[in-house]
């Protein structure tokens with residue numbers, strides 16, 4: 001260990017645990033368009049800005065997910081930049097953070113819902129996808145998808161595409177259970193009506209939030225290589241990387257990729273944190289998956305340090321990993337690496353904790369979910 005810090009006190013604020021989840025976003029227009037189980041809330045971003053102790057001008061989220069950091073930044077007037085390795089996340093974040101001409105959207109919606117239903121062929125839909133929908137809903141979804149694909153204006157096309165993705169996920173039988181998709185049948189509303197209502201809500205939502213800064217830059221990319229950003233070009237990072245035990249969760253978006261983003265599936269092994277090769281040992285007590293994860297997180301921290309201005313801060317929200325050998329304390333591991341890479345670890349605030357078990361019954365400890373605040377020295 002370099003630097004002079006030798007221990008990292010952990011503050012406990014378990015009363016705030018809800019802010020680490022997506023649930024609170026349900027009440028915020030636009031933030032709630034796509035339910036992202038792995039996302040944090042607008043309230044978390046607000047809390048993270050408080051942890052900085054200064055008002056940032058340019059905020060980066062290198063694991064942007066569904067764009068919550070960017071939306072909050074736009075509301076507060078900070079310029080922001082988002083990066084994600086998943087094309088689905090990039091599409092959703094982009095669509096949520098653009099400026100629109102509501103009149104054009106209304107006209108396009110009117111055109112779209114005027115077109116009479118023609119039964120599409122489902123021959124290109126895999127049996128994997130078919131099991132998650134009632135046949136009539138799936139026919140409607142494929143029908144609208146074809147219509148939307150023919151909209152010329154890219155911004156408008158993407159807006160309706162995201163509407164369709166959100167509406168279809170609400171009528172699908174898919175239940176995301178960790179890294180697996182399960183079929184859970186339920187009664188679903190008639191799709192056309194439901195989709196129309198959803199698009200209407202999206203257009204209304206646009207009027208409910210006032211943005212104070214310009215459109216953020218949202219990019220498909222890799223948090224380990226932020227080459228497009230210059231040194232010292234941002235003054236805050238607010239982010240949550242994939243969690244240690246859940247790094248493969250993009251598999252659960254297979255339905256969205258097959259139906260709406262064919263050919264754009266992310267290259268998991270190349271682009272996802274923790275899935276690349278495992279080489280030199282980091283610490284013998286850490287399982288190989290966690291070693292690979294922290295090796296990648298070191299690269300992320302190096303890049304974050306490079307792009308941050310001197311004295312400015314990054315807030316990482318991350319959770320401990322549970323392994324048969326025990327709990328890996330991600331907040332402390334990240335802090336150690338941050339210190340080695342030239343940061344000062346300012347605070348670790350534990351916001352949530354889950355019981356960690358072996359074989360589902362034997363309790364082996366607690367896995368904390370914490371905000372780690374680090375400052376570029």
Ligand SMILES: C[S@@+](CC[C@H](N)C(=O)[O-])C[C@H]1O[C@@H](n2cnc3c(N)ncnc32)[C@H](O)[C@@H]1O
Pocket residue numbers: 036038039040041062063064065066067068069083084085086089221222223224239240241242243250271272273
């Ligand atoms: C925990 S989620 C972030 C959620 C986000 N805070 C939100 O509220 O929507 C982690 C994100 O990291 C992305 N990701 C995984 N590996 C990445 C990489 N190497 N570079 C950039 N993004 C990556 C995943 O696609 C996922 O969207």
